[in-house]
Amino acid sequence: MLNQSTTGFHQLSWAQAAAHLDSQQIDYVIVTVIKTLGSVPRASGTKMLVSLTDIYDTIGGGHLEYKAIKKARELLGQTNSEPFIEQFKLGANLGQCCGGQATVLFEVMHSHSLKLDVYGAGHVAQALMPIIQHLPVQIRWIDSRKEVFPAKVDPRITVVVDEDPTEQAKLADANTASLILTHNHQLDFALVQTILTRNDALWLGVIGSETKAKRFAYKLSHRDFSPEQIKQMICPVGLPQIQGKLPMEVAVSIAGQLISLYQSWSKQQKSDHNPVEKAELSATTPNMETTE
Structure with a gap:
């Protein structure tokens, strides 16, 4: 389940969600497309925010987004807060027809409460x-x-x-x-x-x-x-x-x-x-x- 507390997509942007989750002292990951090659769903700089229970905004949907959400939640379960970069090929491996590549940055934001x-x-x-x-x-x-x-x-x-x-x-x-x-x-x-x-x-x-x-x-x-x-x-x-x-x-x-x-x-x-x-x-x- 992508969102546990709401049906459908959240209305908050990733930036609004970051401010909200910070105020609630909830951990989250900022997911950013930092480099693209060829045909991809979203341009460099596109961001999405992922918590253990919800997601905010989108980096283009499809299997790319699903894999990014899964990776973000794996990182939330770890004590290491170091930024993580992964490259995704949008061909047959992810079941998307774009055929390009997207390099994604994961920034873990742990609350200190x-x-x-x-x-x-x-x-x-x-x-x-x-x-x-x-x-x-x-x-x-x-x-x-x-x-x-x-x-x-x-x-x-x-x-x-x-x-x-x-x-x-x-x-x-x-x-x-x-x-x-x-x-x-x-x-x-x-x-x-x-x-x-x-x-x-x-x-x-x-x-x-x-x-x-x-x-x-x-x-x-x-x-x-x-x-x-x-x-x-x-x-x-x-x-x-x-x-x-x-x-x-x-x-x-x-x-x-x-x-x-x-x-x-x-x-x-x-x-x-x-x-x-x-x-x-x-x-x-x-x-x-x-x-x-």
Whole structure:
């Protein structure tokens, strides 16, 4: 699917889309035709913008555009942000009759915000979202049930409906924080197993009790997960000093922990560009995986 959030083509130009996605802190790739030879659909300088869920503008359509979109999304799944150039022959290989050649530049534009995937759209998640939507955090809200989402969701939050939420866990960017709040313990465990198998999560929180945490740890140990991997799972999630079982009480507890995570992450990002500050921070900042 080329566009997940709209039917047909977007009305925004690639430049308008870039400004919009920057404001939403969403990663994207600028695809530019930089050189042409012979007959091609579009001239040099033509641009298109590709995100994980949508495309804006066009470099001429057809198989050339399809291959360019596929390549752009492959690059979005990588940590390397270096520009990439590829040459496409518009003959038999791409099924286009133009017969020319197009050289295409791919520029990956990664946002520098913390990424948070929230699985489950039940009562706790719905109480949590109005709190954390004001943080400068890129949030994906994921559930298999379209009907459980509120009628109106803040535009800063990306709603994802997937019959199998574990597929979204497989597609998540590296260094994403994941919060599991689903209605189903079996799904919770499948998500935990998928995220820990990837071994690249920034943080993993799971709603539940001490009993649930012990049960999950036991099952994970019998699936060859190491003690270090299992320790990455924070369950019960939330600040222990905030008690209560009402959805809003649980949401406030989780929000406090997420704010602590975000603040630690922000300090780390700043220190990575300042060696002196980085040394000072490493001696004073708790590990983000165990911040409570």
